[in-house]
Amino acid sequence: MTAPSPVPGDGAILVVGDVRIDLRYRRVMRPEGQAELPQRMFDLLLVFLAEPGVLHTRDTLFERVWPGVVVEDSNLSQSVWMLRKALGEPRKHWIRTVSKRGYVFEPPTPVRAEPIPALQADTDERRREPATAQATDEVANPPISGKADDAPDMPVGDGAVPMPDAPPPARPRRRGDTIPAILPVLALVAMWALLLAAVLPSTPPRQTDAIAPVLPATREVVVLQADTGEADDATRAPVALLDAWLSWKLDLLPEVVRRDALPRSQGPGTRWVVVLSAEPIAGSPDGLLLRARIGQGGSGDRRDPPDLELIERGTHDGLSAAVDALSQRIVARLLPHRADARWPALSLPPDIARRHAAAFEARRERDWARARSEAEAVASAMPTFAPAHLALAELSLRHNRTRDALSHIGMARRGLAPLPADALRILDAQAALVDPRRQPEAARALADLSRTFPARADFALAHARLLLRSGDPRAAQALLQGTAIDWTLEPQERRIRRQLLLTEIVGTLGDLDTARTQAQQTLAQLARLGPGWALERGSVRMQLARVHHGQASQTPSPALFELAAGEFEAAGDTLGARYARYLADEARRGVAPGETPSMRVLREEARSAGNAAIETEMLRREAFKHYNAGSHGEYRRLLRDALEVANASGDTALQDALEFDLLNQDVLVGNHASAKARIARLSRGTHTDERVYWAAEFDAMLHLRGGDVASAQAALARAERRLTAQGRALPRTIAVRLACVRGDIDLVRGDVASARRRIDACRHAEEGYLRQWSQILAAQADLLEGDPAQARVHLAQIERAIDDMPRGTDHWIMVETVAALLARVREYDRAERLYGTALQRCEDAGYELLATGMRIGLAEIAMARGDRARSRAIADEARRQAPSDAWLLQRRLDTLDLIDSLHAGDPAQTRARWSQLHERARRHDDGVLLAELESLAREAGFDEAVGLRRDAASRALPGATLDWLSTDPSR
Known part of the structure; x- marks a missing residue:
């Protein structure tokens, strides 16, 4: 299988309906008997169990159950037949055949795991223990009236805190990912430009096939500090430290959904509220009483009766130990299955403990400068204290300092032991997400986390960010607009992050009007939130500036970028401010190429910060200026420099954007070996984003150029299967482009009828270039059908469009193709004129393959005019330049x-x-x-x-x- 084993434990048994599946011995146990299954059939069953209710196409099942193995199509049909037989006659309808598509597994109940017997006995023994209260430090009250009637009766003293009923396990059908607590609101201000300008970015997250482990139901938890009026620092700091330490633990437990507050309208019984407070112990100058009141849906008012009150006695000098002990007990009461979990000990001197509490409070108040100052003091005094380094990593990322963030995360990771396995899983995913070299690893980990815990909005945000960076904006948009998360209940910071990301997505998709509207709405909202939101305001202003300059009809407005720079400066993000001012200068300079002193300073600062995104974007922007100025050699050199930066960073999304640029150049100059190597790199992995299609189109183009029609068709078919796996619809832009390319292949084969159908789809493309190409295909079809008059009509229309095109590779490709067709309708003078406008420029730009095609066209015209000597001379020169594997060129030379x-x-x-x-x-x-x-x-x-x-x-x-x-x- 392509995924790790889904077993929650070696002895686990999965239950669905009246069937039990023994994962250890790979057998199906039914009331009427049992059956052991061969490996492939059992793997097929696991795929169905992992994703019930999902259409599994036959191609997808072959890839997941028989990866890398060539098998007959009948193998799958036979395996499904045998699997139905193993499930038994009454259950064979659980596997529904979808004609010509695949299969859907539709069991009568959700899939769940049966507890291992030893654990079940331990649970039963705990439930039989009498309810006792520790009178010295716990006060137990009856469950509140809002508890569901059918909730299990659990003792409130030493037993577990009553919890709402757990819903049945959700079907793992969502795609997801996570932005952990250590990540900033916007990782890179440069990312908007990269996503708008890139041909197509890369490396999308790979989905795993594992069944989600059966875990306790999601717990919604609100942690509040009790309103104690004008409390002094002696009681305020201990409560803040307890809040910081408890919240850090809860955020690392994936089944916990943290809320900042509980609206009264929610009523009781909707989630768990933990109210923290501290007070001096009468008669003890150094004594301290830490208290946690736990209830369902309370407002935090001390008059609200809690379900449980936990008390820990300590001293100011021993504050860390008391906080550590009480946080352990709170976690155990909220999450009984975590009672035995081991965490790092909180062991800070009193003064450092207070500074850590101050850093936590400053972060909550969005006083970023004080938060950094306090966290740096803690990390300096206690270099192995992980939470301080995690806080500094977040603050570094807010300011685009990737190298500093990685350093702090490395130090934090070394100091975090022991940890529960799930907490370690989240931390490792966080670390991978920050490190550009580990993005594929982060994608896999975060996709699995978000699919297993779909209620965690932070996981969904990170998954969406990775999907966007990897070139799948539609999947990112669907994830953020799904119904698994009620975003109105999420903290405001998280809601703002979602709005910023959605704006980025619609801008990437080309809907600039919607992007502008959304950004303006977010900016109006941020204007009411105070100085702590300057970084977010800068990000929105940057979005508005980019949208403005992304529309050709708009006059350049450097002031829009200057406004963003001012916000970034106020937020302490000097790199972001310098970058925004660089874009303002670019708006003033226009299209003139040439590096300025300010650009060199920014590049050096970006390199020092480890921010490859900004550095590569600057090089890429400069490269395209040279392209527009006709300096194509310099254009390629700057792209190669940018790729070196991206390769050094390990950021595959940046690498792939540049690989696509250079792949296009390889194809145009005729460097087929390099082009094929780039296609192989861009096609790696099991992703299903639109990048798959672009790599396939280049692959098909090379095969067609080499005369291998079957391989060209196969490359496109493979991409289409991957893009439409599991019932996904092919994006319209890709469907239209696919029709254009297949129409071209049909015409090479001489299948005009099929080509006509493709041309009809191609002419409805949104891109003007593709609409023009559909006319070229129509003219070719006219010629093959013996209608040169109609072909001339199409060619005349295209000629007018060519005259209006900017001079560049698109223009020259059109010239080469249209001139060849004009010669075939005996319009030799017009064809020769077109060749004359482009041949020398193609040669000067280094696009020798295009130039060779034009020289062959001139040789054909000379032959048609009867000038055989001139034709042979031109053809001989062209043959010296034409690659031996370029069939479409060699066939023309051989025909001459x-x-x-x-x-x-x-x-x-x-x-x-x-x-x-x-x-x-x-x-x-x-x-x-x-x-x-x-x-x-x-x-x-x-x-x-x-x-x-x-x-x-x-x-x-x-x-x-x-x-x-x-x-x-x-x-």
Whole structure:
């Protein structure tokens, strides 16, 4: 299987309906008997158990159950049949066949795990213990009236705190990911530009196939500090320290959903509230009483009767020990299954403990400067105290200081032992998320966490961020707009982060009007929140500035970037401020290339901070300025420099954006070996984002150029299967582009009817370039059908569009293609004029493959005009430059040689060249060339000599002839 084993334990048994599945011995146990299953069939069952109610396509099942193995299609049908038989006749309908698609597993109940017998006995023994109260430090009260009637009766003293009924385990059908507590609101102010400008970013998160472990139901917890009026520091600091230490633990337990407050309208019984307080002990100058009142849905008022009150006695000098002990007891009462969990001990000197509490309070009040100062003091005094380093990592990331954040996370990780396994899992995911080199690892871990715990909004935010960075904005948008999380109940900071991310997503998708509206709404909301939100205001202003400059109709407005810079400066983010001012300068300078002193300073600062995103974006922006200025060699050099920066950082999203830029260049200059290597890198992994298609299109282009039509079709089909796995719809932009490319392939094969259907879809593209390309395809189809008049109409329209295009690679590709078609309708002068406008510029830019195609076109025109000597000279030069594996170029050169032999009156050489070319066309499935050659043989009268029968002449492609090239143009 492609996923780790889903067993929650070696001896676990899964239960669904009246069937029990023994994971250790791989058998199915039914009331009427049991059956042991072979490995592949059991793996297939695990896939179904992991995702009930989901359409599993046949291709997906082959990839997950038989990875890397070539098997017959009937193997899957046979395995499903045997699996139904193993489940038993009454249950065979649990596996529903979806005609021509796959299968859906539809059991009558959710999948759950049966506790291991030893654990079950321990649980029963605890429930039989009498309810006792520790009168010295605990006061137990009856359960509040809001408890559900069918909730289990649990003792309130030494037993567990009564909890609401656990809902049945949710089906693991969501996609998810997490931004942990250590991450900032916006990781990189540069990311907006990267996502808007990149051809396509990369490395999307891989979904695991494991069944979610069966864990206790989600607990919603509110931790409040009791309102004690004008309390002095002697009682305020201990409560803040207890809050900091308890909240840190709860945030690392994935089944806990933390709330900042409980609206009274929610009523009792909706979640658990822990109210913390401290008071001096009468008669003891150093004595301290820490108190935790635990109840369901209370407001925090001391007059509200709690379900349970926990008390810990201590001293100011021994504050850390008292806080540590009480936090352990609170966790055990809220989460009985965590009662034996081991955590690092809280062991801080009294003065350092108070500074850690002060740092926590400053963070809560959004006093970032004081939070950093206090955290730095704690970390300096106690270098192994992990929470201080985690706080500093968060603060470093807020200011785009990736290298500092990684340093603090490394120090924190070394000081965190022991930890519960789930807490360690979250911390490792957090560390991986910060490290650009570990993004794929973070994606896997966070996707699994968010799918297992869909109520955790922080997991969903991080997953969405990773999906966006990896080139799947639609999946990120769907995740943030799903119904698993009630965002109105989330803390305001988290809601703001979601709004910023949604704005980023719609901007990336090209809906700039919606992005502007959303950003303006968020800015209005932030304006009412005070100085602690300056960084978020800067991020929104940056979004508004980018949206403004992303619309061609808008006049450049450097002031918009200056406003963002001012907010970043107020927030202490000097790198963000410098970057925003760099963009303001760019808006003033316009398109003129050339590095300025301020750009060099910013690059150095970004490199020092470990912020590869800003550095690569600057290089990429400068590269495109050179491209627009016609300096294509400098454009490629700067892209390679940017890729070196991205490679050094290990950030695969940055690497892939640049790999796509350079892949396009490899294809244009004809460096096929480099292009194939880049395609292999870009196609790695099991992701299903749109990047899969772009790599496949380049792959198909190379195969088609080499004359391997079948492999070109297969590359596109593989990408389509991956993009539509598990019933996903193919994005419209990709569907339209796919139709265009397949139409091109159909025309090479000579299947005009199929090509026409593709062209109809292609002409509805949103991109003007694709609409123009659909006209080119239509003109080719017209020619093959023998309608040159209609082809001329299409070509005239495209010529007008070409004249209005900016001079660059898109323009030159259009020129090369349209001029070749004009020659075929005997518009030799117009074709030659088009070649003349572009050939020299292509050569100067280093796009030798395009230039070679244009030179072959000029040789064809010379041959058609009867100037064989000039045609041979030009063709000989082109052959020296054409790659030997470029079939679409070599076939044209070989055709010129054939026509030259025909005009030279050498029948033996003509027939030999004809036979060789005909055989190669047949091997390459080049239907058009086959038709052209056979038409030429009949017209020239050597058809019988080469084995063609006159009565077998096909009229499927009446326009596929070489008359335009082989006859006197005066006719």
